Amino acid sequence: MTFRKISCSMLVALLLVFVGLSPALSDNYPSKPITLIIPLGAGGSHDLNARVFTSVIPSYLGQAVVVKLMPGAGGQTGTAAAIKAKPDGYTLIFTHNYIDQLQPLLEKLPYDTIKDLKSVCRINYGASSLVVRADKPWKTLDEILAYGKKNPGKLIFTTSGNWGATMTPGARVLLQAGVEATYIPYKGGGPAMQALLAGDGDFMMSFPSQAGPLVEAGKIRALASAGDKRVFTDVPTLKELGYETGTMDRIVMAPKGVPEDRMKILRDAFAKLNGDKTYKKLMQRIGENTEYMDGPDYDKLRPANQEAYRLLVKKISGQ
Amino acid sequence: MWDNFLQGILLTARWDTFGMMGLGLMLGMFVGALPGFTTIMAMAVLLPISFFMDPMVGIPFLIGVYKGGIYGGSIPAILVSMPGTGASVATTFDGPALTKKGKSRKAMEMALFSSVCGDLSSDILTILFIGPIAIMAMKIGPPELAAIILLSLIIISATTSGLFIKGLVMCFIGLFFSMIGQDPLGGMSRFTFGFFEIKSGIPLLPMLIGLFAIPEILQAVEKKITTFVAEEFNLKSGERLTLKEFRRSIRTILRSTAIGTALGIIPGVGQVVSAFVGYAAAKNASKHPETYGKGELDGIAAAEAANNSVNGPTLVPLLTLGIPGDKVTAILLGAFIAQGLRPGPQLFAEQGPLVFALLVAMVFANIMFVVLGYLTIPLFAKVVTIRKSALLPLTAIFAFAGSYVYRSDPFDLLVLVFFGIFGYTAKKLNFDVTPMVMGYILGPVLEYSFGQTLNLARGDTLHYIFAARPITAIILAITPFITAGLWWRGVRLRRKHMKELPSEG
Numbered sequence: 030m031t032f033r034k035i036s037c038s039m040l041v042a043l044l045l046v047f048v049g050l051s052p053a054l055s056d057n058y059p060s061k062p063i064t065l066i067i068p069l070g071a072g073g074s075h076d077l078n079a080r081v082f083t084s085v086i087p088s089y090l091g092q093a094v095v096v097k098l099m100p101g102a103g104g105q106t107g108t109a110a111a112i113k114a115k116p117d118g119y120t121l122i123f124t125h126n127y128i129d130q131l132q133p134l135l136e137k138l139p140y141d142t143i144k145d146l147k148s149v150c151r152i153n154y155g156a157s158s159l160v161v162r163a164d165k166p167w168k169t170l171d172e173i174l175a176y177g178k179k180n181p182g183k184l185i186f187t188t189s190g191n192w193g194a195t196m197t198p199g200a201r202v203l204l205q206a207g208v209e210a211t212y213i214p215y216k217g218g219g220p221a222m223q224a225l226l227a228g229d230g231d232f233m234m235s236f237p238s239q240a241g242p243l244v245e246a247g248k249i250r251a252l253a254s255a256g257d258k259r260v261f262t263d264v265p266t267l268k269e270l271g272y273e274t275g276t277m278d279r280i281v282m283a284p285k286g287v288p289e290d291r292m293k294i295l296r297d298a299f300a301k302l303n304g305d306k307t308y309k310k311l312m313q314r315i316g317e318n319t320e321y322m323d324g325p326d327y328d329k330l331r332p333a334n335q336e337a338y339r340l341l342v343k344k345i346s347g348q
Numbered sequence: 349m350w351d352n353f354l355q356g357i358l359l360t361a362r363w364d365t366f367g368m369m370g371l372g373l374m375l376g377m378f379v380g381a382l383p384g385f386t387t388i389m390a391m392a393v394l395l396p397i398s399f400f401m402d403p404m405v406g407i408p409f410l411i412g413v414y415k416g417g418i419y420g421g422s423i424p425a426i427l428v429s430m431p432g433t434g435a436s437v438a439t440t441f442d443g444p445a446l447t448k449k450g451k452s453r454k455a456m457e458m459a460l461f462s463s464v465c466g467d468l469s470s471d472i473l474t475i476l477f478i479g480p481i482a483i484m485a486m487k488i489g490p491p492e493l494a495a496i497i498l499l500s501l502i503i504i505s506a507t508t509s510g511l512f513i514k515g516l517v518m519c520f521i522g523l524f525f526s527m528i529g530q531d532p533l534g535g536m537s538r539f540t541f542g543f544f545e546i547k548s549g550i551p552l553l554p555m556l557i558g559l560f561a562i563p564e565i566l567q568a569v570e571k572k573i574t575t576f577v578a579e580e581f582n583l584k585s586g587e588r589l590t591l592k593e594f595r596r597s598i599r600t601i602l603r604s605t606a607i608g609t610a611l612g613i614i615p616g617v618g619q620v621v622s623a624f625v626g627y628a629a630a631k632n633a634s635k636h637p638e639t640y641g642k643g644e645l646d647g648i649a650a651a652e653a654a655n656n657s658v659n660g661p662t663l664v665p666l667l668t669l670g671i672p673g674d675k676v677t678a679i680l681l682g683a684f685i686a687q688g689l690r691p692g693p694q695l696f697a698e699q700g701p702l703v704f705a706l707l708v709a710m711v712f713a714n715i716m717f718v719v720l721g722y723l724t725i726p727l728f729a730k731v732v733t734i735r736k737s738a739l740l741p742l743t744a745i746f747a748f749a750g751s752y753v754y755r756s757d758p759f760d761l762l763v764l765v766f767f768g769i770f771g772y773t774a775k776k777l778n779f780d781v782t783p784m785v786m787g788y789i790l791g792p793v794l795e796y797s798f799g800q801t802l803n804l805a806r807g808d809t810l811h812y813i814f815a816a817r818p819i820t821a822i823i824l825a826i827t828p829f830i831t832a833g834l835w836w837r838g839v840r841l842r843r844k845h846m847k848e849l850p851s852e853g
Binding site (some may be wrong): 036070071073075077081082083085096097098099100101102103105106109110112135139181182185191193197212213214215216219220222223224227229238239241242243245246248311314315316 | 388390391392393395396399449485486489490521527530532534535536537542547548549565605615665669670671672673675677678679681682685686687688690691692694695711755756796800803804806
């Protein structure tokens with residue numbers, strides 16, 4: 030019975046393959062490549078950041094980290110997939126605070142990110158600057174806000190998408206200043222900037238990699254920036270001006286239930302990565318900082334952030 | 349500027365630049381030819397490699413992947429009616445029909461030459477007119493985009509095979525499918541019935557493979573012949589593209605190049621649309637439109653020249669403002685900044701020679717591609733000569749595998765099967781699925797730009813369009829006339845057809 034023999038041996042081989050892949054039996058984690066889900070599309074800043082750190086981290090983790098782009102439903106498709114994944118430390122997600130902490134407030138989702146995901150670390154953050162086209166009259170943040178207050182709904186705020194990384198910090202400033210503006214979402218920061226330059230918008234929030242060359246060329250003017258440190262040396266931070274906003278935190282997370290020893294291996298690897306020279310150099314080249322934060326510290330910030338967003342969502346959409 | 353240009357040429361004259369560019373072209377072509385793997389995925393995966401290379405090696409490498417990938421997508425489209433990328437859908441109209449006549453090699457050669465012609469001329473136009481293109485791109489805002497998409501949808505619905513009204517019906521079905529999932533502006537769920545899986549909408553690639561490849565497999569099964577390529581056609585002789593055939597299509601290629609270059613200026617519309625519009629225009633201009641969709645070489649030339657000539661102008665916002673117009677240029681932007689080049693208004697002033705070097709590299713990439721592509725075509729052409737009993741199951745496996753690897757979501761297999769049945773039924777009832785695909789792809793863009801327009805107008809839309817948006821007003825004003833013209837043309841053609849073939853009436 031050659032056929033039976035063959036099928037038997039194939040079955041055994043298959044079983045062996047599965048056993049070999051099963052992490053439960055091997056304690057030398059990680060023993061196979063780790064999948065990193067990005068719930069966003071190709072070519073975005075998350076993709077680019079991930080390409081940088083996944084090309085350096087194998088030397089600290091001893092395994093490759095494979096990027097898997099899962100865009101869809103504003104980040105929910107990828108997030109759901111990461112939460113559903115087996116909590117064995119072989120599936121991680123590289124996401125940001127608006128998907129993690131704000132999105133669950135907008136509608137009913139089949140998961141609760143704060144409970145279902147635990148932070149490995151914050152890789153860095155993106156601090157956006159409030160910019161206007163160079164020929165607009167406003168020279169300071171106060172001037173544009175004063176104009177907006179006098180003319181409710183007249184200021185056009187071009188954003189990279191509803192409740193995204195550039196709308197939320199801007200909306201927080203507007204709310205604190207009591208200014209009503211018209212929000213126009215675009216598909217990403219690029220088209221939003223193009224609209225601003227074409228004169229279809231009055232102001233927007235823009236990240237340094239995009240705003241930098243345009244500010245230098247004198248096409249746009251930065252009035253204030255998010256974050257603790259100044260982005261442009263002669264432009265104040267929003268904090269200095271008395272406004273509370275946030276940055277876009279790029280965070281690596283794991284589904285809840287990953288064994289503590291494995292979380293520690295991951296966190297240690299990322300901590301070591303942050304001291305790596307090649308990594309720092311590459312991040313600097315793509316115009317990103319390396320303001321790393323350890324996972325447990327970041328987990329402490331998440332509930333508080335969510336409360337701030339809850340207030341914002343309530344005020345703006347009246348929900 | 350002339351100095352910069354000359355220095356740029358000197359910068360490209362390096363062996364490693366050409367070597368890596370060739371490697372990129374080949375990699376791109378093979379990845380593009382695999383269903384389910386998109387050019388964008390290939391570029392994203394290969395991006396880190398370019399970080400560690402010299403700018404004049406790393407970026408031409410990625411450009412190679414990009415150009416190779418787009419052509420690669422047309423290979424399975426021609427052979428087994430499986431569009432590897434959205435841009436190659438229009439190529440499935442005539443490609444498989446030619447393959448069945450034993451002319452697959454001819455079709456692939458036509459695709460290669462028209463791709464390269466379209467790409468090359470659009471690159472040269474871009475180098476010459478980078479300034480004016482940048483200014484024109486700025487004039488296209490949401491209202492203009494909405495008007496252009498509306499007009500494109502009408503043109504495409506009107507030029508499908510069959511009745512105008514049938515085309516419109518399919519277009520509306522496509523628009524409806526595009527609404528399933530989260531609405532693009534507000535993020536509300538529509539038609540999801542609480543199922544989380546369809547919240548992100550219907551995935552494009554499984555839908556395309558289902559609509560185009562599955563009906564083709566089913567139809568081949570219906571006909572009980574043993575080989576996919578009819579035996580009476582000799583594969584050895586007469587399969588190559590002749591100079592005469594190419595010359596016959598030059599007008600089409602030029603027209604498609606003009607269309608592609610113009611559509612490339614408009615941010616966010618891209619290759620898919622220009623392939624369809626180029627095809628529609630060629631069919632409209634032809635003296636024998638009835639041969640389109642039944643194995644017309646000119647149809648391949650129209651689609652391929654159009655989708656490739658988008659490449660030049662899409663780079664303009666990236667190079668002049670540092671703003672990526674689509675995903676491909678977003679990845680290129682990543683490669684630029686990782687190399688320490690920050691595209692933006694000052695890039696030309698600071699790095700003039702390098703920018704020209706890259707543009708010149710794109711031109712050379714095309715020339716190189718003719719040679720590499722030509723040499724590999726016989727390899728691919730052999731694929732369809734295997735027995736049908738092996739080829740059809742293989743195609744089916746690739747259809748399922750390709751749909752799955754796109755997002756690794758089992759739900760996509762259901763989508764594939766659903767649209768496979770849908771496509772087959774539509775074919776039997778003589779409904780052309782093209783307007784549906786267009787409606788599906790353009791629906792969200794139309795909805796988005798229309799919503800933005802309403803916001804921009806602050807409630808007074810008509811006044812806003814006619815007072816502040818003259819380009820939009822003109823496009824909207826000519827739309828009814830074009831629609832009427834196309835409809836009348838359709839009526840006349842059918843009458844003529846009926847007179848000639850009274851029995852088929």
